[in-house]
Amino acid sequence: MTTLRLRPEDPADEAPVARVLAAAFARPDVATPPEVGLVDELRHSDAWIPELAMVAEHGGEVVGYALLTRVRVCSDGGAAPAPALALGPVAVAPHRQRIGHGAAVVQAALDAATELGERLVVVLGDPAFYRRFGFERADRMGLTSPWSGLGEPWQALVLPPSASGEAPPPRGEVVFPPPWAKV
Template sequence: MTTLRLRPEGPADTGPVRRVLTAGFARPDVSTPPEVGLVEDLRGTDAWIPELAMVAEYGGEVVGYALLTRVHVRDDGGSAPALALGPVAVAPHRQRVGHGTAVVQAALDAATELDERLVVVLGDPGYYRRFGFTRADRMGLTSPWSGLGEPWQALVLPASTSGDGPVPRGEVLFPPPWSKV
C-alpha cells in the first residue's frame, strides 16, 4: 500500500518542487509561472525557514508542496514576526485526493511547533476556511492585497510556549520576492 509522506523539503527536492509548482500553476500564457520564481528567490533569504517548506511524497514522487515564509507585521510600536502561506501546489495527477490539505496542515503544524503565532494567505476562502483562516482585514491586517477582500486571510495558530499574547495587527510586510507575483 502506498502512503503519503509529509516532510520538510530537502536539497534533492529542488527539481521535483519546481516541477510540481510548474504543473500546478500552469497557464497557457507563461512557460514558467511566477510562483516558481517566488520559491527560488525566497530560498537563501532571511524569510526562508527550512522546516516550513513542506513536501508531500507519494510512491517516492514529490506530488505536493506548501511553503511558509517569514513576513513582519508593522504597527505603531514596531514589528512582529508572522508567516505567509504560499505557494501551495499539487501535481495535477494527484489533485482532489487530499494531498493539498495534508501538506498545508503539515506546514501549519510545523509552524505551531516552532511557536509561530500568525499566518496570512491570499487564496480561495472556501479552501482555506477548512484550516481556520478568516478575513485578515477583520483582524486589523493590511497588505498590498487587502483590497481583494475575502481572499486576503489570516489564521491565529494555537499558542504553545509563546502564551496567549495579543495577535499582531497592522501592515504585513512581505520580502521583496513577493512583489513579482
C-alpha cells in the same frame, strides 16, 4: 497501498518542487509560472525557514508543496515589527489533485509552524479551501497588505499558543519580502 509522506523539503527536492509548481500553476501564456521563481528566490532570502517548506511525497515522488515564509507586521504605533508567516505557494501535481494531498501538506506546514511557536499566518487564496484550517478575513483582524482590497481571499489564521503563553496576534500592515513583489 502507498501512503502519503509529509516532511520538510531537503535540497534534493528543489527540482521536483519546481516541477510540481510549474505543473500546478501552468498557463498557456507563460513558459514558467512566477511561483517557480518566487520559491527559488525565497529559498535564498532571510524569509526562508527550512522547517516550514513542506513536501508531500507519494510513492517516492514529490506531489505536493506548501511553503511558509517570514513576513513582518508593522503597527501604526511605532512598535517593532512583529514576526508572522505567509503561506504560499501551495501546489499539488495535477494527477494527484482533489484527493487530499493539498490539505495534508498545508496542515503539516501549519503544525510545524505551531511547534516552532509561530503565532500568525496570512494567505491569499480560495476562502472555501483555507476556511477548513481556520483562516478568516484578515481585514477583520486588523491586517492590511497590498492584497487587502481583494476582500475574502486575503485571510489570516491565529495559531494555537505555544507553551510560552498566549500573546495577542499583531495588527497592522503585513510587509512581504521583496521576492513577493514579482508575483
